[in-house]
Amino acid sequence: MKKVRVKIPASTTNLGPGFDCLGLALKLYNIIEIEEIRKDKVGIEIEGEGKNDIPQNEKNIIFPAIKRVFDKAGKKISRIKIRQINNIPPGKGLGSSAATRIGGIVCASNFLGMNLSREEILKLAASLEGHPDNAAASLLGGLVIVIPQKENFRWIKIDLPPELKVIIALPEIRIPTQKAREILPQNFSLEDIVFNLSRMGTLIYSLVKGEWEYLMLATEDKLHQKYRETLLPGMREAIESALKSGAKGAFLSGAGSGIVALAENKEEKIGKSMQKAFLKRGITSKIMTLRIDREGLKILK
Numbered sequence: 001m002k003k004v005r006v007k008i009p010a011s012t013t014n015l016g017p018g019f020d021c022l023g024l025a026l027k028l029y030n031i032i033e034i035e036e037i038r039k040d041k042v043g044i045e046i047e048g049e050g051k052n053d054i055p056q057n058e059k060n061i062i063f064p065a066i067k068r069v070f071d072k073a074g075k076k077i078s079r080i081k082i083r084q085i086n087n088i089p090p091g092k093g094l095g096s097s098a099a100t101r102i103g104g105i106v107c108a109s110n111f112l113g114m115n116l117s118r119e120e121i122l123k124l125a126a127s128l129e130g131h132p133d134n135a136a137a138s139l140l141g142g143l144v145i146v147i148p149q150k151e152n153f154r155w156i157k158i159d160l161p162p163e164l165k166v167i168i169a170l171p172e173i174r175i176p177t178q179k180a181r182e183i184l185p186q187n188f189s190l191e192d193i194v195f196n197l198s199r200m201g202t203l204i205y206s207l208v209k210g211e212w213e214y215l216m217l218a219t220e221d222k223l224h225q226k227y228r229e230t231l232l233p234g235m236r237e238a239i240e241s242a243l244k245s246g247a248k249g250a251f252l253s254g255a256g257s258g259i260v261a262l263a264e265n266k267e268e269k270i271g272k273s274m275q276k277a278f279l280k281r282g283i284t285s286k287i288m289t290l291r292i293d294r295e296g297l298k299i300l301k
């Protein structure tokens with residue numbers, strides 16, 4: 001019986017000023033498998049993160065992702081078992097839903113022998129996600145600038161210097177992305193837009209050149225973080241304490257709740273300082289230090 005297995009990296013997005021257009025892939029992976037079965041049904045099995053709360057039926061976000069590919073192929077979705085082995089914690093700003101969707105799409109496309117291009121895969125994932133940044137980083141690896149162009153997306157992939165470590169505080173609070181997007185205003189002052197544009201340019205310069213001294217300034221933001229702070233007490237303090245402890249830059253990971261600090265060293269000190277900042281607000285958190293994934297999604301043999 002036919003079987004396809006893919007490995008998808010986690011991602012952190014926005015990196016401060018790059019709302020919805022910057023994504024960075026991380027070495028923490030989910031695995032998705034589609035296997036042909038004899039019974040006329042769709043089975044879903046989940047292991048690892050979310051095992052007890054992600055629905056193992058058609059309400060699982062992987063279902064519409066896979067169904068869209070079957071629809072494109074003109075096939076009825078049936079006689080398959082979907083297996084998800086999750087290491088990316090959901091609701092923490094590490095792109096778990098994008099990994100699920102992009103993994104489901106690529107797995108189904110391969111399973112059906114379709115040759116969906118990376119552009120088509122990203123377009124499909126972004127339409128399901130409502131934003132393209134996590135999906136682009138998970139699909140392509142590295143640091144990705146996503147460029148929306150009419151109905152499609154273009155991108156630039158940047159290889160970052162390998163010494164950069166990504167330290168993440170994962171507070172016990174889960175933030176649904178939809179809620180964290182609804183809280184944002186629809187209009188911004190020109191002053192705030194200019195603030196972010198200047199940081200975005202500086203951020204790309206600093207990352208490409210490895211000139212870390214600009215990162216603290218470059219990861220500042222005025223378009224989303226301050227609004228999201230209402231959903232995450234301790235966010236600002238965690239960012240500030242990471243910077244004081246030696247992080248080169250720090251920001252809310254995607255829509256949260258994770259906080260990311262970028263550093264060359266002092267990982268332990270930085271991690272502990274973020275933990276302490278959240279604890280002052282009565283919130284416990286876990287710390288992870290991850291490296292950057294450069295390859296993006298991989299089809300496993």
Ligand code: HSE
Pocket residue numbers: 013014019020021093095131133134177180181224254255256
């Ligand atoms: N760019 C998206 C946001 C990422 O900030 O809402 C969500 O994971």
